[in-house]
Amino acid sequence: AQKITQTQPGMFVQEKEAVTLDCTYDTSDQSYGLFWYKQPSSGEMIFLIYQGSYDEQNATEGRYSLNFQKARKSANLVISASQLGDSAMYFCAMRGPYTGGFKTIFGAGTRLFVKA
Amino acid sequence: GAVVSQHPSRVICKSGTSVKIECRSLDFQATTMFWYRQFPKKSLMLMATSNEGSKATYEQGVEKDKFLINHASLTLSTLTVTSAHPEDSSFYICSAIDRGYAYEQYFGPGTRLTVT
Numbered sequence: 001a002q003k004i005t006q007t008q009p010g011m012f013v014q015e016k017e018a019v020t021l022d023c024t025y026d027t028s029d030q031s032y033g034l035f036w037y038k039q040p041s042s043g044e045m046i047f048l049i050y051q052g053s054y055d056e057q058n059a060t061e062g063r064y065s066l067n068f069q070k071a072r073k074s075a076n077l078v079i080s081a082s083q084l085g086d087s088a089m090y091f092c093a094m095r096g097p098y099t100g101g102f103k104t105i106f107g108a109g110t111r112l113f114v115k116a
Numbered sequence: 117g118a119v120v121s122q123h124p125s126r127v128i129c130k131s132g133t134s135v136k137i138e139c140r141s142l143d144f145q146a147t148t149m150f151w152y153r154q155f156p157k158k159s160l161m162l163m164a165t166s167n168e169g170s171k172a173t174y175e176q177g178v179e180k181d182k183f184l185i186n187h188a189s190l191t192l193s194t195l196t197v198t199s200a201h202p203e204d205s206s207f208y209i210c211s212a213i214d215r216g217y218a219y220e221q222y223f224g225p226g227t228r229l230t231v232t
Contacts, residue, residue: 035221043207045160045223091159095221102148102213104221106160 002027004092006107013082014115020067021077021110023092029053032096034075035104036066039089048090051075079112087114118144120212122224129200129231137195137227139210144222145190146212151183154207154226166193200231 003026013019025034036048051059051066059066067076079086089111095104119142129135139149148167152160164185166172172185182204184196193212197204211223 037223043154043209043226043228045209045211045226047221047223103162103165104150104211105162108159111157 002029002032002094002096002105004094004105004107006092006110008110009108010111010113012113012115013079013086015084016081018078018080019082019112021079021090021092021112023075023077023107025073025075025092025094027073027094027096029096032094034066034068035093035095036064036075036077037091037093037106038086039091039109041088045091049077082114084114084116087112118142118212118214118220118222120146120210120222120224122208122210122227124227125225126228127230129229131201131231132199134196134198135200135229137197137208137210137229139193139195139212139224141191141212141214141222144212144214146193146214147190148213149187149193150211150213150221151185151193151195152209152211154209156207160209163195197229200229202231205229205231 005024032053034051038046049061049064051068063080065078089109091109092107121140123138151163154160163178164172164174166185166187168187187193209226214220
């Protein structure tokens with residue numbers, strides 16, 4: 001069965017510093033996608049970054065990068081130069097095309113607090 | 117980018133009544149829509165997967181008769197909470213997959229349901 005694990009309920013980071021949010025996953029699928037979403041207090045789910053299981057290079061999107069280690073089944077999110085507006089809940093998610101028919105499952109989330 | 121809307125954004129209803137939440141894909145055709153439920157400070161829990169023109173597939177533990185899902189067209193899915201009770205109070209989020217882009221998933225802004 002597919003599973004996403006986020007072991008950090010909360011993280012603090014100083015403004016302008018980098019922070020890594022951990023995510024490990026478990027799946028029997030060979031083809032799958034890994035995602036990170038940001039959820040501010042408004043509740044809206046904001047897509048941040050995507051990594052395909054066959055992508056050899058780590059995905060990057062502006063200040064966001066995904067440290068993909070397939071053998072270890074980890075997909076950590078790195079936020080560089082943190083900003084106060086980065087304070088939010090962050091969810092790691094996974095979807096596979098075969099098992100579960102395109103369902104996306106989410107980790108428990110990590111709440112990030114950026115300090116001024 | 118693709119937009120998914122939800123209506124209403126907030127709803128308060130009395131115990132025993134039914135409430136309908138609409139989810140629309142505004143500029144794309146959504147072959148599949150998903151309904152999630154999120155409790156405060158918790159992760160998104162998938163309730164059901166809805167494919168256009170067919171019956172929804174519910175996750176284990178989700179009451180089909182309480183949470184009625186209809187996906188009548190490629191741009192509209194509805195979730196009806198029947199005979200609502202205070203424990204049904206939650207944040208409900210829909211999301212949709214753009215036809216042809218299996219890994220693109222777009223989320224609605226969510227609906228906060230309060231049952232008094």
